[in-house]
Each structure stands twice: as C-alpha cells, then as structure tokens.
Amino acid sequence: MSDTTDRDARHLARMQRKKAVIDERIAHSPDECGVLLVLSGNGKGKSSSAFGMLARALGHGMHCAVVQFIKGRNSTGEERFFRRFPDEVTYHVMGEGFTWETQDRQRDIAAAQAAWAKAREILNDPGVQLVVLDELNIALKHCYLDLDQVLGDLQARPPMQHVIVTGRGAKPEMIELADTATEMGLVKHAFAAGIRAQKGVEL
Amino acid sequence: MSDTTDRDARHLARMQRKKAVIDERIAHSPDECGVLLVLSGNGKGKSSSAFGMLARALGHGMHCAVVQFIKGRNSTGEERFFRRFPDEVTYHVMGEGFTWETQDRQRDIAAAQAAWAKAREILNDPGVQLVVLDELNIALKHCYLDLDQVLGDLQARPPMQHVIVTGRGAKPEMIELADTATEMGLVKHAFAAGIRAQKGVEL
Numbered sequence: 563m564s565d566t567t568d569r570d571a572r573h574l575a576r577m578q579r580k581k582a583v584i585d586e587r588i589a590h591s592p593d594e595c596g597v598l599l600v601l602s603g604n605g606k607g608k609s610s611s612a613f614g615m616l617a618r619a620l621g622h623g624m625h626c627a628v629v630q631f632i633k634g635r636n637s638t639g640e641e642r643f644f645r646r647f648p649d650e651v652t653y654h655v656m657g658e659g660f661t662w663e664t665q666d667r668q669r670d671i672a673a674a675q676a677a678w679a680k681a682r683e684i685l686n687d688p689g690v691q692l693v694v695l696d697e698l699n700i701a702l703k704h705c706y707l708d709l710d711q712v713l714g715d716l717q718a719r720p721p722m723q724h725v726i727v728t729g730r731g732a733k734p735e736m737i738e739l740a741d742t743a744t745e746m747g748l749v750k751h752a753f754a755a756g757i758r759a760q761k762g763v764e765l
Numbered sequence: 766m767s768d769t770t771d772r773d774a775r776h777l778a779r780m781q782r783k784k785a786v787i788d789e790r791i792a793h794s795p796d797e798c799g800v801l802l803v804l805s806g807n808g809k810g811k812s813s814s815a816f817g818m819l820a821r822a823l824g825h826g827m828h829c830a831v832v833q834f835i836k837g838r839n840s841t842g843e844e845r846f847f848r849r850f851p852d853e854v855t856y857h858v859m860g861e862g863f864t865w866e867t868q869d870r871q872r873d874i875a876a877a878q879a880a881w882a883k884a885r886e887i888l889n890d891p892g893v894q895l896v897v898l899d900e901l902n903i904a905l906k907h908c909y910l911d912l913d914q915v916l917g918d919l920q921a922r923p924p925m926q927h928v929i930v931t932g933r934g935a936k937p938e939m940i941e942l943a944d945t946a947t948e949m950g951l952v953k954h955a956f957a958a959g960i961r962a963q964k965g966v967e968l
Contacts, residue, residue, distance in 0.1 A: 601810055605947035610817030611810035614843065617820055618813070621846030640817065643824030744808035747948045 596691075596723040597741040598716060602699060602732035605746030612694045612726040613640045619724075620650055624691040627652040627684045629677055631701040631729070652690070654680045656701075674706035681715070688720035699729030699736065713739055799894075799926040800944040801919060805902060805935035808949035815897045815929040816843045822927075823853055827894040830855040832884045834877060834904040834932070855893070857883045859904075877909035884918070891923035902932030902939065916942055 599615075601608040619626050628644065628651060644651050656677035678701075684690050701707050713735060716725060727736065737743045802818075804811040822829050831847065831854060847854050859880035881904075887893050904910050916938060919928060930939065940946045 603950070605949070607804055607810060607814035607817075607947050607949070610821070611814040612817065613820050614810075614813030614816030614818075617816050617846045618842030621842030621844065639821030639824030641824065643820045744810050745950045746808070746810070747806070747950050 595721050596719065596725065598739060599724070599726045600699075600732050600736055600740040600743040601726065601728045601746065602730060602737075602743065603746035604730060607746055608728040608730075609640075609696050611744075611746075612696060612728050613644070615726060616644065616651070616692065616694055619692040620647065625650060625689055626692040626694070627690045628654065628694045628696060629681045629684065629698075630655045630696040631674060631677055631706075632656060632697050652684065670704070671706045674701045677701075678707050678712065678715075685715050685719040685723070685725070688723065690723060692724045693719075693726070695725060695727045697729040698727045699732045701729075702733055702736070703729075703731045709733060709735060798924050799922065799928065801942060802927070802929045803902075803935050803939055803943040803946040804929065804931045804949065805933060805940075805946065806949035807933060810949055811931040811933075812843075812899050814947075814949075815899060815931050816847070818929060819847065819854070819895065819897055822895040823850065828853060828892055829895040829897070830887045830893045831857065831897045831899060832880055832887065832901075833858045833899040834880055834909075835859060835900045855887065873907070874909045877904045877907075880904075881910050881915065881918075888918050888922040888926070888928070891926065893926060895927045896922075896929070898928060898930045900932040901930045902935045904932075905936055905939070906932075906934045912936060912938060 599612075601611050616626055616628065630641070632655065641653060641655065645653050654677065656673050681693070681695060681698075684693055698712070702709055702712065716727075716739060719725065727740075732743070804814050819829055819831065833844070835858065844856060844858065848856050857880065860876045884896070884898060884901075887896055901915070905912055905915065919930075919942060922928065930943075935946070
C-alpha cells in the first residue's frame with residue numbers, strides 16, 4: 563500500500579472516530595434525558611394520547627415498545643395497527659394465553675406480574691427509546707403489582723429512554739416520579755347522552 | 766345454460782342481495798352515528814390523543830383525513846409517520862406554500878381559510894370515516910375562521926363520519942356541539958422543571 567493510501571486511511575479513521583465522539587456528546591447532552599409521562603384522569607384520551615406519541619416517535623425513527631396491562635380485550639384497532647411494524651414496535655398484551663372465564667384474583671395477579679416481567683426487560687434495554695405502559699395505573703390500583711418495585715424499575719431505566727404510563731387513578735408516588743403528569747378531566751361524554759361506543763374512535 | 770345452473774345463479778344473486786341489505790342495516794343502525802370529540806385544556810396530549818385515535822381507526826381499516834391548523838412547524842413525527850399511508854390517510858397542513866417570515870394577520874387568515882376549504886371538502890365526503898382537525902380551536906380562538914360557518918359545516922357532515930377537534934381554548938359553542946369533550950388539565954410539566962422538549966415525545 564502506498565504512503566498516500568496509508569495516510570488517507572488513517573485520516574479517514576481519525577475523522578470517523580471524531581464524528582463518533584461528537585455524535586455521542588450530542589446524543590447525551592446533559593439536559594436531554596428520557597422523560598416519564600403519566601396520563602391519568604377520568605376523561606377520554608389517555609391511551610390514545612400515548613399511542614399518538616408512539617406514532618410520532620416512529621415518525622422520528624425511534625424503536626418503541628408497548629405493554630398493555632388490560633384484561634379480556636380482543637385485538638383493538640391500535641394493537642392491530644401497530645403490529646404492522648414488528649421491526650419498529652414490540653407489542654405485548656397482558657393475559658395473552660390466559661382465560662378470563664373465572665373471576666380469579668390470583669390469576670389476574672399472575673398475569674400482571676408476567677406482563678411486568680416483560681416490561682422490566684424492556685426497561686433494561688437501551689435499544690428501546692420509547693415505552694408505553696398502557697393502563698399500568700389500573701394494575702397498580704388493584705394491587706396486582708408491587709408499587710415500590712415498579713417505581714424502582716422505572717427509575718433504573720436507561721437514561722435516554724422515554725416512558726409513558728396511562729390509566730385512571732395514578733398513585734401519588736407515580737405522579738411524584740413523573741416529569742409530566744396530565745389529568746384528563748371529563749367535561750361531557752357521549753355515553754351519558756346515550757350514544758354507544760363507536761368503533762374506530764372508542765374501540 | 767341448464768335449469769339447475771340458472772336456479773343456482775338466481776339463488777346466489779338473492780343471497781348476495783340479502784346479505785347486502787343486512788350489512789347495510791348493521792352499518793347504519795339508528796343508534797350508531799359519527800361522533801364529534803373535542804379535546805381541549807392546557808395539559809399535554811390533546812393532539813397526541815387524536816393521532817392515537819387515528820391509529821386505532823386505521824387498525825379498523827377506516828379511511829381517514831387530517832387537517833392541521835398550525836403555523837410555521839416543520840414536518841413533525843406524526844406527520845412523517847402518517848404520510849407513509851397515503852391510500853388510507855389524507856394529510857393536509859395549514860400554510861403549506863406560505864412563508865411565515867412576516868407577522869401578517871391577513872396572511873394567517875388566508876392560510877386558515879384555505880385549510881378550512883380543504884376541511885369542508887373532507888366534511889362533505891362520506892368516504893372519509895374519521896377526520897382530525899388538529900388545533901382548530903386555536904384558529905377559532907384567533908378568529909381566523911367564522912365560528913358559525915365552522916359549526917354549520919361540522920353539523921352538515923355525513924352522519925357516519927367521526928370528527929376530532931383539538932386545541933386549547935375550545936369555544937363554548939364547540940363544546941356544546943360535541944358528543945364528547947375532554948379537558949386535559951396540567952398537573953405537572955417537565956418544562957417547569959427545566960427539562961427541554963424531547964424529540965419523539967413532545968415534537
């Protein structure tokens with residue numbers, strides 16, 4: 563190899579290392595960090611809001627994950643939609659494989675714990691940039707999960723990872739941990755006016 | 766053609782007509798109709814919520830449209846994401862083709878009016894099942910549009926068409942027209958804590 567080629571190769575290598583260092587600094591500038599958003603309250607739109615943010619994150623090319631802490635729901639529109647992008651979104655619904663024919667609190671707890679085990683994997687994975695923990699507040703309200711463990715796992719996540727937690731009745735400790743908390747208040751609801759849940763909007 | 770084939774063909778035609786009639790009745794049962802949802806308030810998540818519902822509707826195979834009544838924003842994550850599906854979502858952003866270098870109210874009004882002209886086409890199209898009018902409340906608050914005309918156009922839409930209107934400061938008349946109105950109240954915001962807007966979550 564000639565001297566010129568050698569020199570060019572070393573120059574290229576230096577420039578690549580320099581760019582990598584600068585990129586790393588930009589990516590981890592001190593005042594940018596993953597935020598914890600909590601969406602609570604009785605109004606409509608908590609889960610929808612999380613899924614809208616998921617869409618936005620995907621538009622920015624982020625890798626995302628969803629864990630839904632819900633029972634007995636069939637495939638919903640948002641699940642059906644976001645499962646189209648398996649390379650971009652990991653999707654996990656609580657209770658997959660469980661049946662809900664019997665009212666069985668122990669089974670519910672087991673299902674929630676299994677879903678949290680999945681969530682904890684995700685909260686340990688710096689490759690996942692946005693995590694939606696849908697209806698987690700409900701699981702905590704029913705004491706299916708240990709609050710201190712959940713809060714600890716949330717705090718221990720990768721510094722750049724965003725998390726969105728949704729559901730009515732957020733614990734005060736969850737609100738306290740949140741960077742942003744929104745309380746969605748119901749002003750007026752179609753159900754009260756006798757209009758049934760509308761597919762595509764509410765299901 | 767033999768008698769048997771003739772009879773089978775007529776039978777098939779009758780069954781197909783019968784199914785079409787039943788499908789039509791199911792699709793238009795009296796208590797199912799398009800709803801108007803208004804998402805207002807100072808908390809985070811209004812637009813996100815609308816986009817989450819958009820995702821859900823797409824999961825149900827619905828044809829959708831978005832008109833964004835905003836100024837001077839570059840392509841956002843949600844716009845970038847939903848523009849991937851041009852056969853399923855029509856996407857229109859106010860001010861496309863306009864520049865915002867001068868503070869020019871007349872120009873703003875013209876841009877908003879042009880966006881509403883686009884919205885009105887959509888509100889006249891029964892082929893569109895879900896419409897998001899993002900930040901419409903802001904345009905109305907600034908009196909860029911005539912409120913009575915907007916409300917009239919909303920009321921005159923196809924009976925099965927859902928509409929979601931977002932933005933702070935919804936007019937009382939808009940809330941009155943809504944089937945569901947959610948007020949998103951801010952409990953705690955990262956901005957107050959000195960954390961900058963995070964790409965993927967807030968941009």
